[in-house]
Amino acid sequence: MGVFRNLEAYLQALERRGELKRIRVPVSSELEITEIADRMVKTGGPALLFETVVGKDFPVAIGLFGTRERTAFALGVRDLDELSEKVARLLELKPGRGGISALMGLLPKLPLLRGFFPRWVGRAPVQEVILKGEAVDLFRLPILKCWPLDGGPFLTLPLVITKDPETGELNVGMYRMQVLDKRSTAMHWQLHKVGRQHLEKARKLGKKLEVAVALGGDPILTYAATAPLPPLPGVSEFHLAGFLRGAPLELTRGVTVDLPVPAEAEFVLEGYIDPEEPLVEEGPFGDHTGFYTPVDLYPRFHVTAITHRKRAIYPATIVGVPPMEDAYLIEASERLFLPPLRLILPEVVDYHMPPEGVAHNWVNVALRKAYPGQAYKVAYGMLGLGQMMFAKVIVAVDGDVPVKPGFQALLEALKHALPGRDTLLLRGPMDVLDHSSRGFAFGGKLILDGTRKLPEEGGEGPFTPRAHQELPHEPEVVAQRQWPGIWGVALRKERPGQAWALAERLLKAPQSTGIRLLLLADHDVLLTPEEVLWAVLNNIDPERDARVMPGVEGPVLVLDGTRKFSEEGFDRVWPERIRMDPRIKALVDSRWEEYGL
Numbered sequence: 001m002g003v004f005r006n007l008e009a010y011l012q013a014l015e016r017r018g019e020l021k022r023i024r025v026p027v028s029s030e031l032e033i034t035e036i037a038d039r040m041v042k043t044g045g046p047a048l049l050f051e052t053v054v055g056k057d058f059p060v061a062i063g064l065f066g067t068r069e070r071t072a073f074a075l076g077v078r079d080l081d082e083l084s085e086k087v088a089r090l091l092e093l094k095p096g097r098g099g100i101s102a103l104m105g106l107l108p109k110l111p112l113l114r115g116f117f118p119r120w121v122g123r124a125p126v127q128e129v130i131l132k133g134e135a136v137d138l139f140r141l142p143i144l145k146c147w148p149l150d151g152g153p154f155l156t157l158p159l160v161i162t163k164d165p166e167t168g169e170l171n172v173g174m175y176r177m178q179v180l181d182k183r184s185t186a187m188h189w190q191l192h193k194v195g196r197q198h199l200e201k202a203r204k205l206g207k208k209l210e211v212a213v214a215l216g217g218d219p220i221l222t223y224a225a226t227a228p229l230p231p232l233p234g235v236s237e238f239h240l241a242g243f244l245r246g247a248p249l250e251l252t253r254g255v256t257v258d259l260p261v262p263a264e265a266e267f268v269l270e271g272y273i274d275p276e277e278p279l280v281e282e283g284p285f286g287d288h289t290g291f292y293t294p295v296d297l298y299p300r301f302h303v304t305a306i307t308h309r310k311r312a313i314y315p316a317t318i319v320g321v322p323p324m325e326d327a328y329l330i331e332a333s334e335r336l337f338l339p340p341l342r343l344i345l346p347e348v349v350d351y352h353m354p355p356e357g358v359a360h361n362w363v364n365v366a367l368r369k370a371y372p373g374q375a376y377k378v379a380y381g382m383l384g385l386g387q388m389m390f391a392k393v394i395v396a397v398d399g400d401v402p403v404k405p406g407f408q409a410l411l412e413a414l415k416h417a418l419p420g421r422d423t424l425l426l427r428g429p430m431d432v433l434d435h436s437s438r439g440f441a442f443g444g445k446l447i448l449d450g451t452r453k454l455p456e457e458g459g460e461g462p463f464t465p466r467a468h469q470e471l472p473h474e475p476e477v478v479a480q481r482q483w484p485g486i487w488g489v490a491l492r493k494e495r496p497g498q499a500w501a502l503a504e505r506l507l508k509a510p511q512s513t514g515i516r517l518l519l520l521a522d523h524d525v526l527l528t529p530e531e532v533l534w535a536v537l538n539n540i541d542p543e544r545d546a547r548v549m550p551g552v553e554g555p556v557l558v559l560d561g562t563r564k565f566s567e568e569g570f571d572r573v574w575p576e577r578i579r580m581d582p583r584i585k586a587l588v589d590s591r592w593e594e595y596g597l
């Protein structure tokens, strides 16, 4: 169970486990690598090292976190659940009554913090080669153009290091970067993120913000940059990485910026963002929602120096229609933050963000309920915690119900959730990537209380979930399917309001008995639980698109997950779903033998 000094050590370890494949024939960084990597991640295949990339100077490593097991291996644990145990041990402070005995009680915790503080080193492998000014050329790096409609090549695994201009606190965040020219990129730190706050402070102080971007290093640090670390004074993602490694991370000073950079990284891009400069157009980008995010304005990062190892490897990931490897990084955060969540909400037994909910769209939470309304208390509490504020749909179940797989928990919840009585609409901040919300980064939320109901809550009623085989014929319905309690329908939508009219007709049919949730999706959505939930949860603002309608047996929660028209009160851009160009698919099919996979 290793802690990896750097990316190369990790790749060697993967190779020994038979989890790394080298592709020796030349491949293109435009779309071809994406298509190969997408096939691998969707089938649980190995990580890939593309040794020769057409027209580029460095190899590409991809799929570093391509399976749940590999992600655990990268993070130095046997199973991601061990992350919860590790943090729980740290938080179990029983320091005694005070005085010396209190301190003695804390001593056993010290080994847990063995790697917490980074170590400074003078000579750093990442500074073996130093390129400054005119010598900087981002086009030498094999930066991927991931999807056909992407606005250009994007760095997808960057560790963006900044310092708070007021407090000096450090932050490491993963924010994608679109290459604009040889020496500049866009910096996609979204509205709510820490790097963005640092720039806003620099603006107020009338200063430029120094930025260093590391690529590679111990995969634990790569993960740490994605973790929603709360603002703890003096604690950065470097400390989190050190804690998880159990050995200090080695840092060195940037060559041209006053920022610490990981000594064992493959590359570091150094430079600055000038808050006075006009913003640049960023995007479109095939995002982890499975849709393209449209063009928006973000700041320009000027690269004044690149340092790298002599034989550097460029690390990348692709995001897109789930499951992709970011699902496992998200699961790692989910496990890591369970113990602190339980400190604040002790009745929580477990929670889960199913991959088809792309983190922000869907959270299942299991709680030990002792009093009426407690599921709402937990949901409100979660919505107030860091990036959990983005959650769009929260499904609460009793503590004895497993929260995963997500769909099974939803089926259980529906047994105890009477639509209307046990569903609640709210409003709040939304993930910037959400395309369906009423406004940018602002929208509706839905709580579904699927815990067993106490008398004060109306009690448990008789309900038997059912799935019918024969379903009613409706002209616009392309496909439909029922699971016990859930009815999924794909329809060809041509008019505003069509989905609601269809729902009304469907719910009059006897096949609505035993159904509590009707999911309406567009005609091209496959009716597997994963795909229909992915599509519907992406495409709803619950305030606008969730209604409780009468069925034959009782109320039914209807979610209109179809594409919205402007007549339906939607005035934003409706994005394209990500799809690979068929010509690239054909190319990859024809070269498959050559790749040796």
Ligand SMILES: Cc1cc2nc3c(=O)[nH]c(=O)nc-3n(C[C@H](O)[C@H](O)[C@H](O)COP(=O)(O)O)c2cc1C
Pocket (backbone or CB within 6 Å): 156, 157, 171, 172, 173, 174, 175, 176, 177, 188, 189, 190, 191, 192, 193, 194, 195, 225, 226, 227, 228, 229, 317, 319, 326, 329, 387
């Ligand atoms: C592969 C990947 C790409 C990401 N890209 C972005 C991005 O472009 N912009 C962004 O704001 N967050 C992005 N995130 C999410 C952030 O890394 C995450 O919210 C992190 O906690 C932010 O750190 P911060 O709280 O220090 O700002 C990405 C996450 C992953 C796993």
